[in-house]
Amino acid sequence: MCGIVGYVGKQKAAPLIIEGLKRLEYRGYDSAGVAVFQGGKFEVAKKIGRVANLEIEASHHRLTGTFGIGHTRWATHGGVTDANAHPHVSSDGTIALIHNGVIENYGKIKNFLLPKGYTFKSETDTEVLCNLIAYHYAKEAVAREGESRFVESVRKTLHHVEGTYGIVVMALDAPGELVTARKGSPLILGLGDGESLVASDVSAIVSRTQSVVYLKDGEIAHLTASNFAITTLGSDSVEPVVDKVTWSITDAEMGDHSHFMEKEIFEQPTALENAMRGRFSADGSTAQFGGLNISAGEFRGIERFMFCACGTALHACMVTEHLIEEFARIPVECDYASEFRYRNSPLFRNTLFFVMSQSGETIDTLAAMREAKRKGYKVLAVNNVVGSTIAREADGGIYQHVGPEVGVASTKAFTSQLLIGAMLALYIGRMRDLSFGAGVRYVEALKGAPDLVRKALLQADHIKAIAKRYAHYTDMLFLGRLSLFPIALEGALKLKEISYIHAEGYPAAEMKHGPIALVSEKCPSVFFAPSGEIVNKIISSMQEIKARKGPIIAIITERVELPAGLADETIVIPECHEAVLPIVASIPVQLLSYYIAVERGCDVDKPRNLAKSVTVE
Ligand code: G6P
Numbered sequence: 001m002c003g004i005v006g007y008v009g010k011q012k013a014a015p016l017i018i019e020g021l022k023r024l025e026y027r028g029y030d031s032a033g034v035a036v037f038q039g040g041k042f043e044v045a046k047k048i049g050r051v052a053n054l055e056i057e058a059s060h061h062r063l064t065g066t067f068g069i070g071h072t073r074w075a076t077h078g079g080v081t082d083a084n085a086h087p088h089v090s091s092d093g094t095i096a097l098i099h100n101g102v103i104e105n106y107g108k109i110k111n112f113l114l115p116k117g118y119t120f121k122s123e124t125d126t127e128v129l130c131n132l133i134a135y136h137y138a139k140e141a142v143a144r145e146g147e148s149r150f151v152e153s154v155r156k157t158l159h160h161v162e163g164t165y166g167i168v169v170m171a172l173d174a175p176g177e178l179v180t181a182r183k184g185s186p187l188i189l190g191l192g193d194g195e196s197l198v199a200s201d202v203s204a205i206v207s208r209t210q211s212v213v214y215l216k217d218g219e220i221a222h223l224t225a226s227n228f229a230i231t232t233l234g235s236d237s238v239e240p241v242v243d244k245v246t247w248s249i250t251d252a253e254m255g256d257h258s259h260f261m262e263k264e265i266f267e268q269p270t271a272l273e274n275a276m277r278g279r280f281s282a283d284g285s286t287a288q289f290g291g292l293n294i295s296a297g298e299f300r301g302i303e304r305f306m307f308c309a310c311g312t313a314l315h316a317c318m319v320t321e322h323l324i325e326e327f328a329r330i331p332v333e334c335d336y337a338s339e340f341r342y343r344n345s346p347l348f349r350n351t352l353f354f355v356m357s358q359s360g361e362t363i364d365t366l367a368a369m370r371e372a373k374r375k376g377y378k379v380l381a382v383n384n385v386v387g388s389t390i391a392r393e394a395d396g397g398i399y400q401h402v403g404p405e406v407g408v409a410s411t412k413a414f415t416s417q418l419l420i421g422a423m424l425a426l427y428i429g430r431m432r433d434l435s436f437g438a439g440v441r442y443v444e445a446l447k448g449a450p451d452l453v454r455k456a457l458l459q460a461d462h463i464k465a466i467a468k469r470y471a472h473y474t475d476m477l478f479l480g481r482l483s484l485f486p487i488a489l490e491g492a493l494k495l496k497e498i499s500y501i502h503a504e505g506y507p508a509a510e511m512k513h514g515p516i517a518l519v520s521e522k523c524p525s526v527f528f529a530p531s532g533e534i535v536n537k538i539i540s541s542m543q544e545i546k547a548r549k550g551p552i553i554a555i556i557t558e559r560v561e562l563p564a565g566l567a568d569e570t571i572v573i574p575e576c577h578e579a580v581l582p583i584v585a586s587i588p589v590q591l592l593s594y595y596i597a598v599e600r601g602c603d604v605d606k607p608r609n610l611a612k613s614v615t616v617e
Contacts, residue, residue, distance in 0.1 A: 002027055002028050002071060002072065002073055002074050002086075002099070002100035002101075002166075002185075002200070003020075003021055003024025003025065003026075003027040003028060003071065003072040003100070003199075003200050003201070003204065004024070004069075004070075004071055004098050004099075004100050004166055004167075004168055004187065004198070004199060004200045005017045005020035005021055005024065005069070005070045005071075005197070005198070005199045005200075005204050005205075006067075006068070006069045006070075006098070006168040006178045006180060006197065006198040006199070006223070007020075007067060007068060007069075007195065007196075007197050008066070008067035008176055008177070008178050008195065008196050008197075008223055008224060008225050009066060009067070009192065009194055009195025009196065009197075009225045010066055010194055010195065010225065011066060011195065012063070012064055012065070012066060013034075013036045013063070013065055013066055013067050013068035014034050014036050014045075014058055014063035014064075014065070014068060014070075016208070017034050017036075017068055017069070017070035018034060018051060018054060018055055018058060018070065019207070020070065020197075020199055020204035020205060021034075021051045021054070021070050021071070021072045021204070022051050023201070023203040023204045023252060023406075024072055024199065024200055024201055024203070024204050025050065025051055025072055025606060026406055026407075026408050026605070026606070027072060027074065027100075027200060027201070028072055028073050028074025028075075029049070029050050029051070029072060029073075029074070029606050030048065030049075030073045030074055030075045030080040031046065031047060031048040031049065031072075031073045031075075031080055031081075031082070031084070031085035031086075032046065032047065032049075032050065032051045032053070032054035032070070032071065032072040032073065032085065033045060033046025033047070033054060033070065033071055033073075033085045033086050033087050033098075034046070034054065034058055034063065034068060034069070034070035034071075034087070035068055035069055035070075035087035035089070035096045035098075035170070036063045036064075036065030036066075036067065036068030037065045037067055037068060037096075037170060037172075037175055038063070038064055038065035040172075041093065041172065042087075042089050042093070042096045042170065042172065043061055043063055043065065044061075044087055044089060044096070045057045045058040045060070045061045045063065046082055046085035046086070046087070047082060047085065048080050048081060048082055048085065050606075051072055067170070067175070067176055067177075067178065067225075068170070069087055069096060069097075069098045069168045069169075069170060069178070070087070070098065071085070071086035071087060071098040071099075071100075073085055073086060076102055076125075077102065077106070077123060077124045077125045077126070078122055078123030078124045079123070081122075083121050083122045083123075084122045084123055084124050086098045086099060086124075086126060088122065088124065088126050088127040088130045089130065090118070090130045090131045090133070090134030091117075091118050091119040091120070091121075091131060091134075092118070092134050092138065093172065094134050094137060094138065094171060094172045094173070095130055095131075095133045095134040095137060095169060095170070095171055095172070096130070096169070096170045097126060097129060097130040097133065097167060097168070097169050097170075098126075098167065098168050099125075099126040099129060099130075099165055099166070099167045100165070100166040100167075100185040100200060101163060101164035101165040101166060101167075101183070101184055101185045102125060102163045102164055103125035103126070103128060103129050103161055103162070103163040103165065104125075104162045104163035105160075105161065105162040105163065106125035106128040106129070106163075109128050109129070109132050109160065109161075110128045112132075113128070113131050113132065113135060116135065118131040118134070118135065125163070129157070129161065129165070129167070132157045132160065132161075133153055133154055133157045133169060135157075136152075136153040136154075136156045136157050137149065137150065137153035137171060148174065148177070148222065150169075150171045150174045150177060150179055150222075151179055151220060151222045151231070153171075154167075154169055154179045154181060154220060155181075155220055155231075155233060155235065158181060158183075158220070158233055159233065163184075164183055164184030164185055164363070165181070165182065165183055165184065165185055166180075166181075166182045166183075166184075166185030166186060166187045166200060167180060167181055167182075168180045168187075168198055176224055176225060177222065177223065177224055178196070178198060178222075178223045178224075179220065179221070179222055179223075180198045180215070180220070180221045180223065181215075181219065181220040181221070181233075182215050182216070182217055182218075182219065183217050183218060184217060184363065184366075185200070185361075186200050186201065186214075186215075186361050186388065186389060187199070187200060187215040187221075188200070188201065188202055188205065188212050188213070188214055188215065188387070189212060189213040189215060189221055189223065189228060190202075190205035190206075190208060190209045190211070190212055191209055191211040191212070191213065191228065191242065192208045192209035192211075193209070194225055194226060195208065195209075195225050196223040196224065196225055196226075196227075196228055197209070198221070198223065201385075202245050202385075202387075202404075203249075203252045203404055203406070206245050206247070206248065206249050206252070207249040210244050210245040210248075211242055211243075211244060211245075212242070212243050212244075212245055212387075213228075213230070213240045213241065213242055213243070214241075214243065214387040214392070215230070216238075216392070217389070218232055218233045218234075219231070219232055219233075219238055220232070220233065228240070243386075243387060246386070247403050247404065251403045251404055252403075252404040252406060254406075258598070259407065259594075259598075259604045259605050260405075260406040260407035260605045261407035261409055261411060261498070261594055261604050261605055262594060262604075263407075264405055264406070264407050264411045264412045265411045265412070265457075265587070265590050265591065265594060266457060267402075267403075267412050268411065268412050268415050268450075268453050268457075268587070269450035269451070269453045269454045269457075270450070271402040271403070271412040271415070271416055272415060272416060272419055272449050272450045272453060272583070273450050274401045274402060274403070274416075275400055275401050275402055275416040275419050275420060276419060276423065276446060276447070276449075277401070279423060280443050280446075280447070283436075284440055284443050284444075285430060285436050285439035285440045285443060286426055286427055286430040286439050286443070287423035287424070287426050287427040287430075287443075288427070289398050289423075289427070291396050291397055291398065291399070292380060292396045292397070292398070293380075293395055293396030294352075294378065294380070294395070294396055296431060299352075299428065299431055300431050300432075301350055302330065302350055302351070302352045302428075303330065303331075303348060303349075303350040303351070304330065304331050304332070304333070304347075304348045304350065304351040304352075305321075305324060305330060305331070305332040305333070305351065305352050305353075305354060306332075306333050306334075306335070306347060306351050306352070306353045306354070306372070306377075307320060307321060307332065307333070307334045307335070307353075307354045307355070307356065308334070308335050308336070308337040308340045308353070308354070308355050308365060308368040308369070308372075309334075309336075309337055309355060309356040309357060309362075309365055310336065310337050310338065310357070310362050310364050310365055310614070311410070311493065312358075312409075312410040312413075312414045312490060312493060313356040313357055313358060313362075313365070313410075313413075313414075313417060314334065314336060314337075314356075315414070315486040315487070315489050315490040315493070316356055316382075316414055316417035316418050316421055316486075317334045317354070317356050317417075317421070318334050318485070318486035318489070319418050319421055319422075319483050319486045319487070319582045320332070320354075320356075320417075320418075320421030320422075320424060320425065321333070321334050322482060322483040322486075323421060323422055323424075323425035323483065323578070323579055324421075324424065324425045324428060324429075326425070326578070327425045327426065327428075327429035327434055327442070327579070328425055328428035328429040328431075328432055328434070329429075329432060329433060330428060330432075335368075336364075337355065337362070337364040337365040337367070337368035337369075338364035338368075340368045340371070341364060341367040341368045341371050347372075347375065347377065351377060352377070352378060352380065353369070353372040353377045353378065353379040353380070354379070354380050354381070354382065355368060355369045355379060355380075355381050355382070355383075355390060355394070356381070356382040356383070356417055356421075357381065357382075357383050357384075357388075357390050358383070358384045358385070358400070358405060358410055358413035358414075358417075359383075359384070359385050359388060360381070360383040360384070360385045360388020360389060360390035360391050361385070361388055361389055361390070362390075362614050363614065364614070365390060366389055366390055366393070369381070369390060369393065369394065370393070373393075373395075378395045378396075379393075379394050379395055380394055380395060380396050380397050380398070381394035381396075381397035381398075382397060382398050382400065382417055382420050382421075383397060383398075383399060383400065384399065384400040384401075384402055384405065384413050384416070386399060398420050398424075400413060400416040400417065400420060401416075402416045406605065407604070407605045408497070408498075408605060408606060408607055409494055409497050409498050409593075409604070409607065411586075411590050414490065414586065415453070415583045415586055418582050418583045418586070419446065419449065419583060422446060422579040422580070422582075422583075423446065425579065426439065426442050426443070426446070426579070429442075441577070442577065442579060445576065445577030445579055445580050446577075446579060446580065448576075448577075448580070449576075449580045449583055449584070452573075452574045452576050452580060452583075452584045453583065453584060453587055455573075455574050456573045456574065456584050456587035456588065457587060457591075459571055459572070459573070459587075459588060459591070460591055462571065463571060463588055463591040463592050463595060464591070464595045466553060466569045466571070466592065466595075467591075467592055467594075467595030467596045467598075467599055468595075468599055469569075470524055470551075470553070470569075470592075470596060471499070471595075471596045471599035471600050473501060473522065473523070473524055474501060474502060474522070475501070475502045475503070475518060475522065475523045476492070476495060476501055476502070476503045476504075476523065476524050476525070476526065477492075477503070477504055477505075477506060477511065477515055477518065477519070477523065477524070477525040477526070477550075478491040478492040478495075478503060478504070478505040478506070478525075478526045478589070479505075479506055479507070479508040479511055479525055479526065479527050479528070479541065480505075480507070480508060480527070480528035480585075481507055481508045481509065481528070481534060481537075481538060482534070483578065483581060483582045484528040484530065484581065484582060484585055485505070485506075485507045485508075486582070487528060487582050487585050487586055487589065488505040488506065488507075488508075488526075488528060489505035490505070490586065490589065491503070491505060491526060491586075491589030491592070491593065492504050492505035493505070494589060494590060494593035494594075495589075495592070495593040495596065495597075497593075497607050498593055498594070498597040498602055498604050498607045499593060499596045499597035499600050499602055500600075500602065500607075500608070501596065501600075504518075508527065508528075508537075508538050508541045509537060509541055511525075511541060511544075511545075512541070512544060516544065516545075516548070519545055519548045519549075519550040520548065520549055520550065521549040521550070521551065523550055523551075524550065524551040524552065524553060524568075525542075525545050525550050525551070525552055525553070526553045526555065526589065526592070527541070527542055527545075527552060527553070527554050527555065527567075528555050528585055529542070529554055529555065529556045529557075529560055529562070530556065530557040530560065530573075530575075530581055530585070531556075531557045531558075531559040531560050531575060535560055539562065539563065539566070542554065542562075542566055542567070543563075543566065546566055551568045551569075552566065552567045552568050552569070553567070553568065553569040553570075553571065553592070554566070554567035554569070554570050554571070555571045555573060555585060555588050555589070556570060556571070556572055556573070557572070557573055557574065557575045557576070557581075558572055558573075558574060558575050559575055571588045573585060573587070573588060
């Protein structure tokens, strides 16, 4: 939440910063702002709404300075107003600051600063932090040998701060210098040709440089156009590790698509190919992963798995639970990361803990992971963003390798999590009772998944036509069983996230224990009815809905024959192996919610109130 960009170099900073902010808008879009140093002072432009509004506002300010900071905000402290937008400048005019996170003891700090003459224009915790830096800068900071007073004042301030932060700071009498620090909010340094950048995410800087340093919690970096140094909060110097970003800016561009979500839905066959590449054993009977950091022997000793995640990623965990229990016969528990972290859940001794997170920065998932580690458990992570906090703090893990996902509603990251979950179930199953032959069939099925997804995507026009007929409804149910129950939850989540239609996901048979009260001609139900042992039970649930005049959209596999007139709309997906079915069944609900949201004129890639990477509790 909240996107941060800082630049110091030879170019005009404001256009570069604004360009970077546009790529970070998925992190929040309540307001945006930029501050550059010019004419001996900070020139600030900020505006509520999207970065596009800021761009117009900035054009009135003639921002020519070559170093500056910018921010796109997801409001926490204080409403969505121009005054609350970042950057903030201290009341003595000496410090400018952008911040991602929450300063919990801001009230106490404000009470400390008020009698000393500091004044506040906003309701934000950030402005308090900014003034505390100014206070230390003016009054207390003593430079250590070889280090600037500027860095020292930030360090001193952070010792008094409780909460989370990713900050970038400018000081009036330190032109050409940025100080940046993090605790709980991601920050990446970009090392360019005669310029340095800092941002919350690689996508904001990759057009300038592919050489990056992932800052760690508790580190402070001091940047100039040609140099940088990293120290810890405790003043120890840090030997930086410079990484190369493996994707380029075109991977994070929309191309010919109308929305990133559309692009990412149609990218899924390739994304799945990338996620499985090199991950099958030479004999073609099992999966292999390079970074689990856990021996086969250790794996065999595991008696239980615990999965924690948030939002869409939790639905992927729930499908994984189903597949591990089915194919590896080991009990699995899934929990909302936000609940697990406070629940004091009793864990079995031989439990292996997994977290799933596209961004690798979701604070609840990170906190659940730290809690499990604190209790002495090994934690493995399934994660897309390379170098993320979760990836770095996990004991091992599996990267999704699907490239940047920009649309706030997760699609390709979700199906690749489903794929990796299915591969995990295979890997664990083959260590136990899953036969060589069953393993080979499973691997062949997974390898065929991209083509089955291509086939499912051919339904796009048909689904678009259905979406036009259903876009005016205000309530919808999504019903599925077994491994497709989590896909029903995901379908409902997608629809409400981007179209603002109230939707609920339920196990199809459980529907009669409550949700059926909602059913009428005004509340359609989306049913998953794949072929299999319980298809007739699902058809019976459909009959119960039909008897109450509820419209039905049926997503069936090729072999299923529904009684005539039962479904109002039918979407046919290919028959597939149980491990692949959840992946293929996700496609129609992604397309349905996408086209309904477009039909309703919603801002698909930036749904109201949401952010892609939720780094606050
Ligand atoms: C937010 C997003 C969801 C996402 C969830 C978990 O709530 O809006 O789309 O599923 O965070 O994100 P993660 O990056 O941890 O997978």
